[in-house]
Amino acid sequence: MIHDGKTIIACASGAHAHAAIAVIRLSGFQQLSDFQSFFSLQLALVKPRTMMRANLASNGEMVDDICFCYFAAPASYTGENLLELYVHGNTLNVERILALFQTQKSVRLARPGEFSLRALQSKKLTLSQVEGLDLFLNASTPLAxxxxxxxxxxxxxxxYLDLFVSYKHHKAALELLLDFHEDVGEEEGRAQLSESWKSFFAQLGSLQKRLDPHSSRLLRPEIVIAGLPNAGKSTLFNRWLGEERAIVSAQAGTTRDYIAEDVQIDGVTYRLVDTAGVREAQDKIESRGIELTQQRLARAFYSVLLINPFESDENELKQLMAHPFDLVVLTHADCEGFSDAKKRLVLSGQTLFFGNKDNDFSAIGSFVNKKYVEATAHSPILQERHKSVISACWLKSQAYQNTLQNQSDMAILSHELNTLGHCLQELLGIVSPDEVLDHIFANFCIGK
Ligand SMILES: Nc1nc2c(ncn2[C@@H]2O[C@H](COP(=O)(O)OP(=O)(O)OP(=O)(O)O)[C@@H](O)[C@H]2O)c(=O)[nH]1
Ligand SMILES: [Mg+2]
Structure with missing residues (x-):
């Protein structure tokens, strides 16, 4: 996304619901007085970072009674001249004010994330901070x-900066051995090389331990309820939510598409997903529904297999159980003959029983929470970009370590270390080679 020099405008507080107040942001204008025709007070007199009150007007007609605050460049979120309007949060009103400012040719609607992009371009935020903002604003778990x-x-x-400093220490030690070994001495040079590598490798290792291929499931964790048709999935789903959200009927194959709603367990928001019963599909729609069930199961944080012990086809159940379910729930526990019916099932792992009158889901909740606590104990890194760059650095550093132990050719070592360096720079942004040289002369006393 290239900066086109336009002023961008957007509602920063979510424009899709009526609210008491909405915040509209404008960034990148030349001077505040560009908007004079819309304001009832003299904008030339407005001091930056001071809350003001004014009437907004269009062709002399009052539009809204607002407060606003002006942030002069570079002391603003984007680093540009920025104006925040605190307007009445009616969605129509917000739309009307957005349209009003766009009557000026230099103003256009911002693209998603464009304020943060401008903050990045003006070096107000680093790439990591922008990613953090994204994670923070979309978080549904305390971890995120x-x-x-x-x-x-x-x-x-x-x-990452600390890691890069360690990398530069090591690179400097290698450069020293390559170019100044007569000054430093071979033995002393090799010792520095080995020590600096150990320290870098340990730091990278502790980041690598925080990589978890499944951590994306922790961003918006899903609890997926699956089973054969008529197992009682929608019944359990509704009872957990406390409302008749999904259609329940004695006809097998009632739920065709999956249905998801939020539930809270110990401060974490989960998507609770009711799915289409898995069986030999009878038509194309059911077949698609079953495909979606399999997809939801594959990305589930926690999966629950529901079984009606009175109506369980062993072969179909066997196929379903190929998925590693976290929990099995037997339904129809209120029905006569339940004990005998359940004896026919071969089950392993966690199992709970539910009947028509059971409304207490705390047992399932505590199992889910236990898994969440275990999965987050090592603070897994959630950002995909960071995960893939750290894992590439880890692979490269292992290869380099191999060469370091077995290869005495410094030129090859230097080349491999450079490729590792490029990878590290991806974590931080590009660093000029001059910095490495600066580092050598700052940290090592050469030509004593
Ligand atoms: N007695 C009793 N009936 C139940 C229980 N759970 C579900 N039912 C009944 O079983 C039938 C099927 O329930 P649903 O919740 O629609 O089953 P489902 O698994 O969602 O079925 P599909 O959407 O067709 O895959 C309904 O008539 C429910 O009232 C239970 O624990 N006890
Ligand atoms: Mg259903």
């Missing part, structure tokens, strides 16, 4: 919220 804040606050970025 905390990690978003850590990124935004620059904590994780600091860990």
């Amino acid at each position: 919220l905390n990690q978003g804040m850590a990124l935004l606050h620059g904590d994780l970025h600091q860990a």
Whole structure:
């Protein structure tokens, strides 16, 4: 996305629901007085970072009674001249004010994320901070919220900076051995090389331990209820939500598409997903529904297999159980003959029983929470970009370590270390080679 020099405008507080107040942002204008025709007070007199009140007007007709605050460049979120309007949050009103400002040729609607992109371009935010902001604003788990804040606050970025400093120490040690070994001495040079590598490798190792291929499931964790048709999935789904959200009927194959709603368990928001019963599909729609069930199961954070022990086809159940379910729930526990019916099933792992009158889902909730606590204990890194770059760095550093141990040719080592360096720069942004040289002369006393 290239900066086209236009002023961008958008509602920053979500324009899709009526609210008491909505915040509209404008960024990138030449001077505040560009908007004079819309304001009832003299904009030339407005001091930056001061809350003001004014009437907004269009062709002399009052549009809204608002408050506003002006942030002069570069001391603003985007680093540009920025104006925040606090308007009445009716969606029509917001639309009307957005349209009013766009009557000026230089103003256009912002694209998603464009304010943050401009903040990045003006170096007000680092890439990690922008990613943190994204994580923070979309978080549905405390892990994502905390990690978003850590990124935004620059904590994780600091860990990458520290890693890069260690890398530069090591690179400097290698350069020293290559170009100045007569000054330093071979033995001393090799010792520095080995020590600096150990320290870098340990730092990278602790980041690598935070990689988890399944961590994307923690961003918006789903609890997926699956089973054969008529197992009682929609019944359990409705009872958990406390409302008649899904259609329940004695006809097998009632749920065709999956249905999802949010549930809270110990401060974490999960998507609870009711799915189409899995069987030999009877038509194209059912077949698609079953495909969707399999997809939801594959990306589920927690999967629950529901079984009606009175109506369970062993072969079909066997096929379903190929998926590693976290929990099995037997339904129809209120029905006569339940104990005998359940004896016919061969089950392993966690199992719970539910009948028509059971409304207490705390047992399932505590199993789900246990898994969440275990899955987040090592603070897994959630950002896909960070995960893939760290894992590439890890692979490269292992290869380099191999060469370091077995290869005495410094030129090859230097080449491999450079490719690792490029990878690290991806975590941080491009760094000029001059910096490495600066580092050598700053940290090592050469030509004593
Ligand atoms: N007695 C009793 N009936 C139940 C129980 N759970 C579900 N039912 C009944 O079983 C039938 C099927 O229930 P649903 O919840 O629609 O089953 P489903 O698994 O969603 O079925 P599909 O959407 O067709 O895959 C309905 O008539 C429910 O009232 C239970 O625990 N006890
Ligand atoms: Mg159903």
